[in-house]
Amino acid sequence: MLGIEHPIVQGGMQWVARAELVAAVSNAGALGVLTALTQPSPEDLRREILRVREMTDRPFGVNLTFLPTLKPVPYVEYRDAIIESGVKIVETAGNNPHEHMPALKAAGVRVIHKCTTPRHARKAQDIGVDIVSIDGFECAGHVGENDIPGLILIPATVAQVSIPVIASGGFGDARGLVAALALGAEGINMGTRFMCTQESPVHPAIKEAITRSSETDTRLILRSLRNTSRVWRNGLSGQVVSLEKEGAGIDQIGPLVAGAKGRGVYESGDVEGGIWTVGMIQGLIDDVPTCGDLVRRIVDQAHALVSGRLASLTLSGTE
Numbered sequence: 001m002l003g004i005e006h007p008i009v010q011g012g013m014q015w016v017a018r019a020e021l022v023a024a025v026s027n028a029g030a031l032g033v034l035t036a037l038t039q040p041s042p043e044d045l046r047r048e049i050l051r052v053r054e055m056t057d058r059p060f061g062v063n064l065t066f067l068p069t070l071k072p073v074p075y076v077e078y079r080d081a082i083i084e085s086g087v088k089i090v091e092t093a094g095n096n097p098h099e100h101m102p103a104l105k106a107a108g109v110r111v112i113h114k115c116t117t118p119r120h121a122r123k124a125q126d127i128g129v130d131i132v133s134i135d136g137f138e139c140a141g142h143v144g145e146n147d148i149p150g151l152i153l154i155p156a157t158v159a160q161v162s163i164p165v166i167a168s169g170g171f172g173d174a175r176g177l178v179a180a181l182a183l184g185a186e187g188i189n190m191g192t193r194f195m196c197t198q199e200s201p202v203h204p205a206i207k208e209a210i211t212r213s214s215e216t217d218t219r220l221i222l223r224s225l226r227n228t229s230r231v232w233r234n235g236l237s238g239q240v241v242s243l244e245k246e247g248a249g250i251d252q253i254g255p256l257v258a259g260a261k262g263r264g265v266y267e268s269g270d271v272e273g274g275i276w277t278v279g280m281i282q283g284l285i286d287d288v289p290t291c292g293d294l295v296r297r298i299v300d301q302a303h304a305l306v307s308g309r310l311a312s313l314t315l316s317g318t319e
């Protein structure tokens with residue numbers, strides 16, 4: 001359906017999924033996904049799409065995330081920039097993309113919708129989405145409000161929809177890929193793992209922080225606003241959680257979680273300088289490979305796992 005070689009997708013990442021990373025992932029035979037809203041305007045997005053095309057002739061997608069923002073976002077203009085640029089794969093997230101479906105479908109775009117519950121997956125299928133990407137509680141960023149870990153969420157979703165399911169949240173290696181396939185998914189989506197690669201545009205100090213962090217070094221913020229997000233465990237995210245416990249509102253919390261501050265972290269490498277998004281999978285990440293090496297390693301080790309350890313279990317079971 002997506003024209004890719006390996007069943008691996010790089011999820012949209014605000015400030016991170018720029019042309020260099022997207023092209024590197026697609027050149028590795030997986031699906032790179034550009035993040036529309038990282039570009040300040042629809043015109044900038046058109047230029048960024050051209051930059052991806054200069055670096056790869058493989059399929060890639062664009063992520064369009066609908067989230068509550070203080071300043072209104074011209075979503076229709078971003079969508080039209082994607083369509084008019086001839087991009088044929090769009091990943092939507094954050095909210096139901098129903099009002100954009102007719103235009104996307106008319107342009108022959110395959111829509112992957114990312115959500116966090118089987119109920120939302122069913123709804124996505126009902127409005128004509130082609131593929132659902134189901135994000136478990138382990139994931140980086142918006143975990144939703146139902147806290148369903150992948151081990152339950154993936155098979156529950158597969159059981160409730162007939163369209164293909166991509167498993168997302170907590171994936172970073174071959175073991176995860178094989179497990180996702182065993183749970184009924186067609187492939188995996190990874191954010192944090194691709195953020196920690198050579199081609200990822202974040203400061204080396206951020207990559208280094210990911211390699212030394214454990215699975216306990218994330219925190220959930222903004223639960224009190226029903227906009228729960230998994231981020232790195234630093235002083236600032238702790239401060240946000242304390243403020244939430246005291247009943248603070250968006251006026252007090254807003255300035256601490258401002259997007260521009262998070263962006264600054266990726267550029268400066270100052271891990272304490274702002275709120276930044278990362279998933280629990282960081283506990284299993286201990287290197288900074290190229291995207292090509294990463295995808296090759298995952299695919300090779302997945303083949304070895306299936307034909308080695310898992311096959312031997314089947315054999316011993318029948319002897």
Ligand SMILES: Cc1cc2nc3c(=O)[nH]c(=O)nc-3n(C[C@H](O)[C@H](O)[C@H](O)COP(=O)(O)O)c2cc1C
Pocket residue numbers: 010011012013014016035063065092093094114135138139140141142168169170171189190191192193195277278279280281
């Ligand atoms: C730095 C960062 C920024 C992200 N920004 C977005 C975003 O703008 N839109 C979106 O749909 N998902 C976003 N995500 C979520 C990823 O697309 C993906 O669903 C998630 O990372 C999967 O969990 P994992 O990190 O455990 O692989 C972001 C993730 C990271 C790590």
